[in-house]
Amino acid sequence: MKRRLACALAGMVAGLCGLAGTTWGQELELEHADFHGRLGMKIQVLAGKVAPNVTLKATLTSDKGLKQDVGGKMAPTLSSRETLVLDLRALPADVYTLTVELSDGRRAIRTWTKPYDGIPRVGLDENNAVCVGGKPFFPVLCKGIGTETDVAKWAPYVNTLKHVAFIDKQYTPEGFKGWLDLAARYKLMAIGPGRGYWWPHGGAVVKYTAEGKSQRERSFALEKLDDYIRVARDHEAFLMYEWTDEPELDNADNCIPAAEVRRATDRCHELDAQHLHFCNMAGYGFARPEGNWMWKHVRSYTYLYGQAADGRKTLMADVLSQDYYPIENADDVRYKVSFENMCVAMDTMRAWNADLAPIIACVETCDITKAATPAPTAAELRLLCWANIIHGAKGISWFHYFKPTPEENFREMARFKEQVTRLTPAVLGPDYPGRVSCQATNDGRVDVLAKSGPDGVYLFAANLKRQETVATFTLDRNVAESEVVDENRRVPVKDRAFSDTFKPLEVHIYRIAD
Structure with missing residues (x-):
């Protein structure tokens, strides 16, 4: 009798576990972005191979007594990868805990603090759209514009400024505030500062000279970010923080590591719960042949292949970006630079970051440096914008250096800004669940x-x-x-x-x- 009971209990346990070799209480793997600044978000549950009787349950609780089911799946429809969609818009300030459990005993627990009621001033929704005041916002940017004359010129073609002007006085916290004030006067948002005095060797640029040689800064003096954050966090024009550009460039011994960029992200999150951190990378490595050095190097800056923090995968920044210029570099003899590979770069950057962060695409508006490759035509410019959007871009950043932008391109840029703004509810809305x-x-x-x-x-x-x-x-x-x-x-x-x-x-x- 005892033996039969023991066998029956063993069978029940095996049925509950449902997966050979699973230990009760084993960590269940999840893929997700930071909870910081999120109006909504998708949680990927990596269940793996499961027995037909295994079920999924997800519960959200809070220190003040909230308890609600936020997802589940009954046998036998549970798949190896399930998506939970969280709507965090209406949640008050509190400490929250998400518990995701499989009936085979595996579970994952995530706890975070939401220090404000409702929606953040600037955040991200479940479709990875940037949201301002709770509404999806498609950023159309230009870099390094900061004088009254230049802002007046560029205002018809953008809704956001990125990076203070290349003027020494704008590199200080006070100068940064003046730049934000200028953006506000033209009813523009702003991402920055982009350049300033937060490097260990005291300069405002990433390069410094030591022993007669040019060196590259590899870390931030984090405490020096604080004054810039205090200037920005309550400003009406402020959209996101930016501290460096293309941190991965140079060799492995001279680049700014992804973990250092992540430290800046954490600093922003600590001091400002209402805004996001932005970082741009060069896009070419994402389209290089598999196994190429740069292909492997840029992987280390991504969610799936980067260095885990406290044993868990993390994004380098809340919002990512890439620059890939298929017109300027069409004559590259080493690697094919093309419209098609531009799309590959966007697809790859999204995939390596598990599609957990919005990605903004940089688009060339002019001839950059090479005489052999002229400025894009208006038709090429339009294609660059929409091809990037088709492959997942959530914003467009004009790169207007170093030659003049043709007038016909300015007309196309104005057309694009108007059209994408009008169509933002569709462009940044959910993917169509059907088949086309x-x-x-x-x-x-x-x-x-x-x-x-x-x-x-x-x-x-x-x-x-x-x-x-x-x-x-x-x-x-x-x-x-x-x-x-x-x-x-x-x-x-x-x-x-x-x-x-x-x-x-x-x-x-x-x-x-x-």
Whole structure:
């Protein structure tokens, strides 16, 4: 009798565990961004191979007595990777604990403090959209603009300034405040300071001279960030912090390590619960061949492959960015630099960061330095913007150095800013959960992004080739027609499909009404 009871109990335990070799109380692996500044967020639960009877339960509790179920999955539909979506908008200030449990005994616990009620001034939602006052905001930036004349010139083409002007007086906390005041006068947001006196050797730039040689700073004097944070955190124009650019550049002995950038992120979080930390990287390494030194090096700056903090993966910063200039560097003889590889760089940066952070794409507006590769045309500029968005960019940063930006490009930049601002609810909204496919003729390539907008499904489509093609879009439902946004025309849909012509590098945006 005792033996039969013991066998029965053993069977029950095995059934509860449901996974051979699992120990009760073993850590369950989660992938998620910081809880800092989040209106909403996705938590990836890496359940792995599970038995058919295993269930998932997620509970949110607080020190002041909140308790609510925030997700679950019953057998047998539990998959190896599950996504929990948290809505944190209405939560009051409190200490919160998220507990995610599998019935096989594995669980994960995350605790964080929310020091404010409701939404942060600037935050991120569950779609990785930057939000200002709770509303999705698509940043359109330019770098290093800080005089009255320049800001007045650039205001029609941007909604955000990034990096103080290259003027010594703006590198101090007082100068930074003056720059923020200037942004506010033009009703612009601002990311910065970007340059200032927070390096150990006392300079305002990342380079210093020692023993007659140029050296690169590799760490921050963190306490020197504090005065800049105190200037910015209550300013109406302030969007995000930026302390350095392209920290990964140079060799492994001279670069600024990802862990050091993360220390700056933690400092921002500690002193300012209402804003985010931004960091830009060069995008080329993300498109290099697998195994290439730079390909391996930039991996160390990402969530999945970087150095874990306290045994857990972390993002380097809240908002990431990359610069990849396929027009300027089209003549690179070492590696192919192209529109296609620009998209690879964006896809890879997102994937290596587990798609947990918004990524802003830098777009060249002019000839940078090489005489052999001229400025982008207006059509090329438009493609650069929308191809990056199609591959996941949540903002666009104009790179307008070092030659003049052509007038036709300024017109396209104004057009882009107006259009992307008007379409922000769709551009930054949730991905369409259904299925849309695209097939192009003549060995063409048309990339497409499907989004659920407030008034229908939006398809953002771009021809990445310098040849005309006809693209056929196949939908997952019957509709009568598709509106071509801002082109004053409609395309009939037959048998769930429609076709449209794309000129070289052309972009079309379609709206399919609900």
